[in-house]
Amino acid sequence: MKKILVLPVVLVLLVFSCTKMAQDPMANVPDLSSTVEIPVNAQGVPFQRTCASYEVHQQQLKDNPGLAKKMADIEAFTKKVSSDPSAYRLVSPGVYEIPVVVNVLYRTTEENISDVQIQSQIQVLNADFAATNADIIKIPNTFTNVKAGNTNLRFVLAQIIRKSTTKTSWGTNNSMKSTLNGGINPTSPTTNMNMWVCTIGGGILGYAQFPGGSSATDGIVIDSKYVGVTSNSGPSAPYNLGRTATHEVGHWLNLRHIWGDSRCGNDQVNDTPAHDAANYGCPAPGLKSLCKGGPIEMTMNYMDYTNDACMYMFSSGQKTRMMALFAQGGFRNSFAQP
Ligand SMILES: [Zn+2]
Numbered sequence: 408m409k410k411i412l413v414l415p416v417v418l419v420l421l422v423f424s425c426t427k428m429a430q431d432p433m434a435n436v437p438d439l440s441s442t443v444e445i446p447v448n449a450q451g452v453p454f455q456r457t458c459a460s461y462e463v464h465q466q467q468l469k470d471n472p473g474l475a476k477k478m479a480d481i482e483a484f485t486k487k488v489s490s491d492p493s494a495y496r497l498v499s500p501g502v503y504e505i506p507v508v509v510n511v512l513y514r515t516t517e518e519n520i521s522d523v524q525i526q527s528q529i530q531v532l533n534a535d536f537a538a539t540n541a542d543i544i545k546i547p548n549t550f551t552n553v554k555a556g557n558t559n560l561r562f563v564l565a566q567i568i569r570k571s572t573t574k575t576s577w578g579t580n581n582s583m584k585s586t587l588n589g590g591i592n593p594t595s596p597t598t599n600m601n602m603w604v605c606t607i608g609g610g611i612l613g614y615a616q617f618p619g620g621s622s623a624t625d626g627i628v629i630d631s632k633y634v635g636v637t638s639n640s641g642p643s644a645p646y647n648l649g650r651t652a653t654h655e656v657g658h659w660l661n662l663r664h665i666w667g668d669s670r671c672g673n674d675q676v677n678d679t680p681a682h683d684a685a686n687y688g689c690p691a692p693g694l695k696s697l698c699k700g701g702p703i704e705m706t707m708n709y710m711d712y713t714n715d716a717c718m719y720m721f722s723s724g725q726k727t728r729m730m731a732l733f734a735q736g737g738f739r740n741s742f743a744q745p
Pocket residue numbers: 458459460461654655658664
């Protein structure tokens with residue numbers, strides 16, 4: 408009896424999801440927040456940092472047959488620029504301004520974060536990407552010769568768009584980026600970095616789309632609790648210093664996780680050491696990798712998984728990789744136009 412009842416429901420769901428797919432090619436990305444189990448505390452804050460960028464990317468590679476080639480082309484271009492930066496004149500030498508459009512989706516007053524809170528996030532991005540963050544002095548001697556210094560990227564708040572919703576969580580299937588799915592479409596994504604602020608769910612702090620993906624979903628997503636700076640004793644700690652966005656903007660600018668998303672994996676950057684895997688919490692500097700050569704791990708790199716207070720640097724190689732996007736022919740060259 409049960410089976411007979413279930414079948415029509417399945418059929419209806421299939422028809423519905425096919426219709427949805429036809430209208431919105433992004434709608435078939437599964438929601439990782441419901442398929443991965445991340446331990447969280449009573450406030451829903453994960454015990455360990457979790458970013459869904461790699462997993463969402465893997466899914467997009469499966470769904471979009473052209474994406475792998477596009478990414479390979481971007482990688483080849485990045486390698487060329489990195490090996491001979493002087494051959495690639497950056498379009499506007501000096502500072503690149505990245506206008507940021509913040510799309511806030513809220514059901515509760517806590518989710519409807521204030522303008523001041525958003526501005527504190529912009530300040531953190533500007534400090535971290537200019538290497539004027541107060542904690543940069545903590546970089547151990549091992550890494551002072553490979554620190555990025557000023558990346559010459561400036562983030563400017565362009566617009567805040569707010570939308571009330573009944574959704575309790577949005578997952579990682581990009582529905583927050585689509586008006587059709589109750590979210591907010593990106594605003595001019597080839598000249599603005601769009602940031603969606605909403606409850607993601609599943610203990611996921613944020614995720615970003617790598618260069619090469621569809622402009623319809625380009626940008627970063629940060630869970631409302633982890634935007635900007637909040638109190639150390641508040642419910643967002645230890646992810647309360649705005650570093651989730653620094654990490655996600657790193658992905659948006661083509662940086663990989665420092666462990667290369669596999670054991671002693673490759674993050675495509677020469678001056679970062681091999682890491683066994685992600686580091687969590689706040690490891691003491693000097694942690695040795697079990698990878699070949701036993702290098703000291705750069706646990707304080709923004710692209711590791713450590714706590715906000717324990718990540719405070721990009722490497723010089725990471726900077727070159729980010730800059731390559733803005734060169735003529737680079738994926739984010741549209742941001743470098745006057
Ligand atoms: Zn990440």
